[in-house]
Amino acid sequence: VDAYTLSHLHPTERANSQALQDTLTASTQAGLPSHALSPAQGKFIALHCRTMRVTHVLEVGTLGGYSAIWMASMNPQLTVTTVECNKTHAEIARANIERAGLADRIEVIEGFGVDVLVRLRGEVQAGSRPHFGFVFIDADKANNWRYFQLSMDMIISNSVICVDNVVRNGQLVDWSDSNPSVLGSREVVEKAGREPRVDSVLVQTVGEKGYDGWLWAVIS
Ligand code: DHB
Numbered sequence: 620v621d622a623y624t625l626s627h628l629h630p631t632e633r634a635n636s637q638a639l640q641d642t643l644t645a646s647t648q649a650g651l652p653s654h655a656l657s658p659a660q661g662k663f664i665a666l667h668c669r670t671m672r673v674t675h676v677l678e679v680g681t682l683g684g685y686s687a688i689w690m691a692s693m694n695p696q697l698t699v700t701t702v703e704c705n706k707t708h709a710e711i712a713r714a715n716i717e718r719a720g721l722a723d724r725i726e727v728i729e730g731f732g733v734d735v736l737v738r739l740r741g742e743v744q745a746g747s748r749p750h751f752g753f754v755f756i757d758a759d760k761a762n763n764w765r766y767f768q769l770s771m772d773m774i775i776s777n778s779v780i781c782v783d784n785v786v787r788n789g790q791l792v793d794w795s796d797s798n799p800s801v802l803g804s805r806e807v808v809e810k811a812g813r814e815p816r817v818d819s820v821l822v823q824t825v826g827e828k829g830y831d832g833w834l835w836a837v838i839s
Pocket residue numbers: 654655656757758783784800
């Protein structure tokens with residue numbers, strides 16, 4: 620279904636298609652895990668940014684830069700600040716972003732997510748960095764809630780924080796499963812539900828990346 624629909628809705632002649640395909644090819648060749656978004660998911664968040672006229676995105680978990688390239692390539696006014704703790708991933712991402720011609724609008728910050736977000740929060744609160752209009756959390760799942768909390772302090776009112784990979788092929792509700800990624804996914808669902816500033820929903824997804832889902836949270 621992804622292949623059929625994308626062949627009509629985002630055919631390979633589109634301006635950003637080659638850059639996106641090159642990004643996946645280079646990421647695979649470099650041995651990165653195949654955890655990038657599907658093309659349909661990448662386009663969805665890019666369209667969300669267009670709809671909301673987002674100008675500054677925060678992403679936690681760059682991997683090869685695929686999602687950042689989707690958002691920036693479809694939105695000429697958009698800048699992405701993306702955080703990656705793995706040195707190799709950050710290097711591959713920078714090369715992919717450079718090849719895509721987006722190095723002036725995608726900033727890859729190498730470091731541990733919590734440390735970097737604490738620093739970014741200081742800059743936002745000091746007024747030296749703008750608030751973000753969309754946050755995409757797609758990093759180590761055990762820290763989902765910490766990233767979410769820090770992001771709440773840096774987001775424009777009535778904007779979205781999206782947390783990737785919360786359903787995990789249904790492991791979310793397999794109560795015998797207590798691996799740290801599953802626990803981090805449950806934690807963000809349960810704590811988002813109790814947080815007064817958050818109005819959110821879990822959207823299950825199926826497609827070429829299998830069965831998963833994301834938490835879609837509007838922060839007031
Ligand atoms: C995993 C991480 C991801 O970001 C993803 O999209 C899929 C799987 C993982 O760690 O298992």
